[in-house]
Amino acid sequence: MDPQWCSPSPAMWRARRAVIGLLSVVVLLAVGLPLGFGAGAVPAVIGVAIVLTLSAGALLLVWRRYRTWGYAEREEDLLVRRGVMIKRLTVVPYGRMQFVDVTAGPVDRIFGLSTVQLHTAAAATDAKIPGLDAAEAGRLRDYLAALGEAKASGL
């Protein structure tokens, strides 16, 4: 099983980075300023160091998660892989797709990203591809919908 893997757009990494960065700055101000004025320099430095370490850890985690996302279009099915701690690989035959939905949250929209999710008749199917360029998401949606129709088979 060694198909052509596609990755989410680099904009997804930028979006995640921006969110973490923004959050870190807010938390830094919220922690650093009161400590600096209230408790003196040493606690403030410790607080800031802790916050910075946490953000660095979060960044690393998000980076690794971003790297593991992938999808591959094969002849009869779509593969989606993900996961850092728990690695997962999902195979969805095109004929089994009930519908495809494309969603984009506020942050995703700023960076021009969308999430494509595949639904089958099974509730447990967890085929989701986040962080696609809007154009690529649209292409994938149309492509999958067309294939789903062509290869559809009953329950």
Add this chain to the structure above:
Amino acid sequence: MNDGIPVTSGGAPLPDEWARLHPMSPVIRAGRAAAGVATIFGIRSAAEHQTPWDAIAVFAIAVVAGIVYWSVTRWRVDGGELQIDTGLVRRQQVRVPLTRIQGIDLVRPLLARAVGVSELRLVLAGHGTGSARLAYLHEDQAVAVRAQLLALAHGLDHATPEPAERPILSVASSTLVASYLISPRLVLGSLLVTGSVIVMVLYPKQLVPTVGPVLAIFAIFLLGVARQAAAEWDMQIAEAPDGLRLRSGLLQTRAETVPHGRVQAIRWVEPLWWRPFGWVRLEFDVARRRNADPTEEQSAMTSKALLPVGSRAEARYLLGHVMPGATGELPPAAGVPARAVWRVPLKRRFARVYVDESYIACCHGRVRPDTVIVPLHKIQSMRWSQGPWSRRLRLGSVLVDTAGQRFTGSARFRDETEARELLARLADLAHAARSRTTC
């Protein structure tokens, strides 16, 4: 109420004109709805030696609501559709194309049996049995309507008699009772109760408050077990050209059809405590919508057994009927590697998987090992997963999803490469199986 719509009487044929349900329906509906509330009120009033006015009021309101519901509900068969209009405030018009009917369940609650009426529930793909129902019709009429609707659904003339069915299996009630009695739930529960009673006798004063709740919990527990056993009571399995007919029930009886090819997965359960007797339980799963309505949920809970308890030969026979060529007894060679003992110390023994041209069967569990058998052409998606601990041990799991709600075929903690190969092979086999069945 008297606007010229005839009340359907016993044995009448399928109505072309609008018809009402059985005139006793409101009482039965009210009885079912109010029974619980009335019991509570009734007990309290009896304890206070008063007339249970509030209970009577609740029942009366329920009856009035039932009469209103009955008077605004009408149904007919017209233009190849079953049409049901209902609702006073929020009008609901159900139109079921007859060709879409997958099956019809005949349900008779205790009260309905006493009066001699039945409920028809239409099974539609993707909707379960919740959306279209006729409650209640006269018993004879219900049987006739069911046969005629099914004949129309298969594109035959409505006068075609119901295809003959051949009884193939019935479950002895003694076996069913025995199978429930030796389950650890009941054995442990009984020990718990015996212990509590002994404690109560020895130390009557101090421990009553602590022992009381234990007994109450056990009583609730027992009620659940009894309900399930009552639903599976006197199971009769018959074979008809369109599928298997299951009939069961002690208080509320239910006759349902499991059409060929609609079963998504079968589970073969062989608890350890049944092993000395060689008993097996078979459960089946059909495609249902998520979050079906509550009554449907309940009936789904109680009707899932294909064979509540039976010998291995019976289970094999029945499985062969529903899924020809499938097996529920996997060869031990298909086990997991020895190093999986670090991940699943106890469950390793029964973790097996078996794949052939048409089916995948996965077994897991220790105390209650169950084997999920999925026809390859029913597979909706396949998943491979590996947690951090499994990665150390080079193990991987393969999961198989179906449109059913209950069972997921899971071949857990296989050798990593074997699991990868299994996934790749499954994808190909499932594709081949799908193209075979659609052609």
